[in-house]
Amino acid sequence: MIAYKFLRADGTSPFATFRWDLPDTKPGGWVEARVDPCRSGIHACRPGDLPFWAGDSLYEIEVDGEIVEGRSKLVASRGRLLRPVDAWDDELRGAYARACAERAHELAFGATPPLEDWYAMAEASIDQGAGPIGFVTARIAEEALGPDGHRTERARQAAWLVEQLGLGG
């Protein structure tokens, strides 16, 4: 199964110290781990999970063996990085942040009364990276549209990413 994985710029996982064997012209080596969600296992994103874990660099990962699907991620017993998703660059990260901020503006000022204080946080988050601005926008959607707004907005962000990154999802 093909999935996606965000890593720090140095090739380590954000929530572990493990350093991945990065792909160049050929895939990186297989990594194996016991599956125990959030504790152990190869954690990866399905396309719809991308906005929750947006980070420095993005890779396509092949996962195999035992696979447990969670709410915002999957956990597998085997995985190897296939290729970097080069489209996830500074330019696209910037475009994503701007798209989120515009959406936050639309949601905040479309609400009655307008959510000015909430929008102020979106403005402050625009330069903080894809993670913060994505969350703040989804949180504003929840405030403006009700409890389901959060999840719906995350799905919208995922669709934007899949399209702009040219992912098969």
Add this chain to the structure above:
Amino acid sequence: MPEFREHISCRELVELTSDYIENALSAEDAELMEQHLNYCAGCERYVDEMLRTIRAEGRLREEGVPGETLTPIITAFRERRRS
């Protein structure tokens, strides 16, 4: 069954930090915590501070024991192990 939560606040996160480090959170809480850490630099710092605090605590173990305390214990060891 309680409805699944979409997010937790920073104020809630600090109460889960030690259990997170202990690997003692439910998979759902750990997922919410890691999502939060992905978008909140403040909480990322908080968790980092907690890890550094624990590391500093571990250093206390390397503290020297004063000679006047150590000597009688070592003497007892010498005498009793010989007999």
Add this chain to the structure above:
Amino acid sequence: MSPVEQDQRADAAAREEKELLARLRAGDERAFESLVQSYHGTMIAIAGTYVRTRAVAEEVVQEAWLGVVDGLDRFEGRSSLRTWILRILVNTAMGRGTREARSVPFSSLAAADEHEPAVEPERFRPPGQAFAGNWTAFPGDWSLLPEEKLLGRETLEIVKARIEQLPGAQRTVIAMRDVAGCSAEEVCDLLEISAANQRVLLHRARSKVRAALERHLDA
């Protein structure tokens, strides 16, 4: 760390302990001294939660070490050496605590503690505001501090002093876990408390030590 690496590490620790035990039984003073160096401070902290004064705690720990020396040949290796030593200490301290009429069941000490937030509520946006419960200002970034500042004498003194001021049960748990390096299971077993209770005590203790360090480092 992968599960395989964890297993290898556990094997190595078990081998080291076997070697250490053989040296102790052969009367190797240097091995014994390093053992005392490793655990004495923690043992004082633990003993201090059972008896009234530092002087009595010192006596209890001395007595416990004599128990260790005498018992070395009887130690069967069913628990780790560390657990065995701490069990002798806890039994010695409890015996002494009873004579001093200060023996409160540990579990009641642990439960009597009411809710105390890990971080003052004023540091978060108040309820009713946008993004309620989020930081008003982020905590400091300790990764920017030099190592000497974080692990230097002055900082460690603050950690030590804060641990010493903790309520008894919190102090014992943090001393066993974070200072002595015991596992959660070992601590539950030694103190006869539940896993949940152990975690709550550890959480409260760690939160207070972190707060004390924050006051020092961010000042």
